[in-house]
Amino acid sequence: MTKKFTHALTTAALLLASPAVFAQKTYLHCGKLLDVRSGKLLAQQTIVVEKDRITAIQTGYTAASGPQDKVINLENRTVLPGLIDCHVHLESESSRNQFREQFTLNPADIAYRAQGYALTTLRAGFTTVRDCGGSGVNTSLRNAVAQGLVPGPRIYSAGMPISATGGHMDETDGLSLEQMAHAGNPINLANGPDQCRQAVREQFKRGADLIKIASTGGVLDLSKDGTGAQYTEEEIRAVVETARDLGLRVACHAHGAEGIKRAVRAGVTSIDHGSLMDDEAIKLMAKTRTWYVPTLIAGKSVADTTRTHPGYFPPVIAEKALNVGTKMQGTFARAYKAGVRVAFGTDAGVYRHGQNAKEFGYMTEAGMPPLEAIRTATLNAAELLGETADLGALEAGKLADIVAVDGDPLQDISALMRPRFVMKAGVAYRNE
Template structure:
């Protein structure tokens, strides 16, 4: 008889816990779609979703959890559309390509992922690494390590000698001849195979390096590096496989080829002309400005020995230009998504981008909308991420004060919930 009594208690406890909800009592709640604050609201969380937004401070029944955020401003978890979660800029970055094992990269990446989450970025788009980023996405999804929800490109796709060719700067005997499997293409056929290889490996998105880049060990940081036929083959194949496509691009000609070739987002866009801005609007292509990375690269280029000489020269020339280009593009009406290129600067400092965007003339509420509603839509998650609404995933952060008055407050996140689980309070 005692055995059945214990079983009954276990079952009863399970029924009670199954119905438990969490009540977040919010002093102010930011409606990111309208850019307006709403006072004294309560978010009701069940499992990993918001099930109600109630007026006033409510608390449910005795078994429900209540979290007091009445002194804070609550907003959706932020989304960064351009990070490199596997690594972080340092003077020994180039040497580590030869000394770090995949396990070393993985342990560092887990640390960077947690820092990103604790900074209030509950979702990121990782735009290129070694493939460890795919394993990290899986580990976070399984609850093995804390981190943001990751949409990753796996290995970025380049041309031979182009930005993201993994053998740039090596001695001749170590260069070899990487191909589509390694993310290096030289024809439309190669491009299709490279996309299918990324899909096979588990990537979510496709990233190409449409022009030269700053941090690669190659002399040109802006020349076009793909033909338009190659880009079309890549973007069409990506579309066939349901994958968003992004193009790293500093130079104007490479941007125009990428836009006409069907790319979804232009990353950096440093030397974007007025003509290209009009093309962006015409084709509905989004600019992901990454101002933070440009500024950090320019600062580090002034430190003797921080970069190889060929990299430092490009960083000094290109880095300082991005903020001004963003300003002109935004005022011209170019669609803007929020992305930082974290990894070029320290992970966890992503919110500094908001300050730079506001300095360049974008209202803070528009910058926050870019990092929530806009990015969620681009990721195909517009009906479940980026807003605090019933039915949406419970990705929620809170800050002290009013971020609409001071964008810098977004760098001081006091509360983080992702998928209904509290990570910082």
């Protein structure tokens, strides 16, 4: 009996080790495959996927090699890497009720909504996102997606964004004195280098993948000015140095030129929005190779909504929306031409989730070629995240994040608005 048992175990081990018996492969037959590095569209290619990885890319249409293998026909599609949005807010979506809901929604309400927004984002072709600030539900959502409990894009969470008192992410802005007193001192508020260091460590303790700060005011808050600097260079440097010690990168919300320059000199990883960059700021960003995440769709959205839906925003926000939102695309054009490095980001949540790919159109309108725009959401975004080994291109060894569209996005960038197939880590979440 011992010999038989040993033989059975040995046989089972050999079978488990044999890919011919147990390993299921997926073969994606791609009519055209976009090599984002070379910029070439390669005809009739096969992507071979095992588990969550691309194991090979072969010329021609390779037949399945085993009875459990699967073939997906994308022969009439253009196939490209899963897209990456480096600035989203999965916890919320713009509505007339958004400010009231701060007082009526519970964390569980936010979580249920966020799950829906996450799935919408994934099905829109965005397989990875950088969530640039929420209540902490964003970090829990990241965990739930990673554990396979809910479907969604791969999430890099900033947790709660760090703000100066009275700054863009101070949620007590605009409240009565009584309400301010009742709210106390939110944990994301930090003033002075020591508090800034503590705030970074707090977000690290809560599981953040990156740190998000605001060095200027914003548009969608109740403060009267969205352009002025709100942190000193010394304070920002304290954030950056502490984050670096903990292995974290720093995303910086900034609209006004002075706040941008302070943040760049202090060493932040990215400037997000960058709406009112002056020539000095652009030159500084190009020299330091600081990433620029432009979020043009957010500026367009708030400005258009202000014009077409009077009363949608409180007057103080409406005024800022028209002042800042209308200038973002022009700033982007100047920065791109000056050689500033661009990574794709949209501020999803300021507009409806799932419309992220509209950003590509606004970028190309401003003078960026379609291939370069696609690279901002693939190669560049992967580099910003520090994930070039796994993300950003269709190559053997990388995660099987794959999108297919009708038509040729190099000729018609709007094709990216109509994904027909979306795979994340080897699992298809859309297959039309």
